[in-house]
Amino acid sequence: MRVKQTALKEAKLQYWLFKSEPNKWSWDQQKAKGEQGEEWDGVRNYQARNFMRDMKIGDLGFFYHSNIGKEVVGIVEVCALAHSDSTTDDPRWECVDIKAVKGLPQTVTLAQVKAEERLQDMALVTSMRLSVQPVKPEEWAIVLEMAGMDPSQV
Template sequence: MNHWLVKSEPFKYSWDQFNEDGRTFWDGVRNYQARNNLKAMQEGDLVLFYHSNEGKNVVGIAKVVRAFYQDPTTEDANWVVVDLVPVESLKNPVSLEQVKSEPSLADISLVKQGRLSVMPLKATEFDKILEMGS
């Protein structure tokens, strides 16, 4: 199993809306590195859901339930989506400041590549963030 983090601006698509929907395809990715990360996702992979711009918090855990396929919002074959379902909310959202202050997370893309919207995490990094949110 692999671990990931996806970012969404809450005014566009929030964790609460995701929970109401119960399932979504992760669309709108128009960065090749983020697209390649979507292509690497497999069914069963776990994903941290991060509110970007407003809040700047990891707020929940999702799971990949369908590997990549053509993004239905565009005819351009370069872009793909995956299907995600919510798993659970973090008891305590983990802020970007908390992530940045944790030495074991200094090298994650959330810190190093702030604009990247889909990024891999090592299992230890994923677990550390979950620990911080419990």
């Protein structure tokens, strides 16, 4: 186990944002899946699919409620690399599996993100329709601080 942890720490951790409509797949449903996690299926955008292909085990992401709430509500971890999406027979579409890590002490709304000058270039602001998107390390830290979390404690 020690080798695995060391390897993860040495690998460059990437950050992501996963959007879901809470009436279709909510944070509570994601948490209920536990350690096994759940496929992030149904993505039919090439750029989002390619982002998932770039993900590594242990990468972290924000779980974002879109349409209803429009807020970052939790942190997830990639627990399975890109593989065929089980919701289609079309081999072009792949997905990763993610598991819930922890909820945020305070949600961070889209309005708050847009109002934060340091986040004006964040994909959530500039590519709002993309369901899976990268988050820069500095953006990750700012959103966590806005949520009342110390980024070094995640």
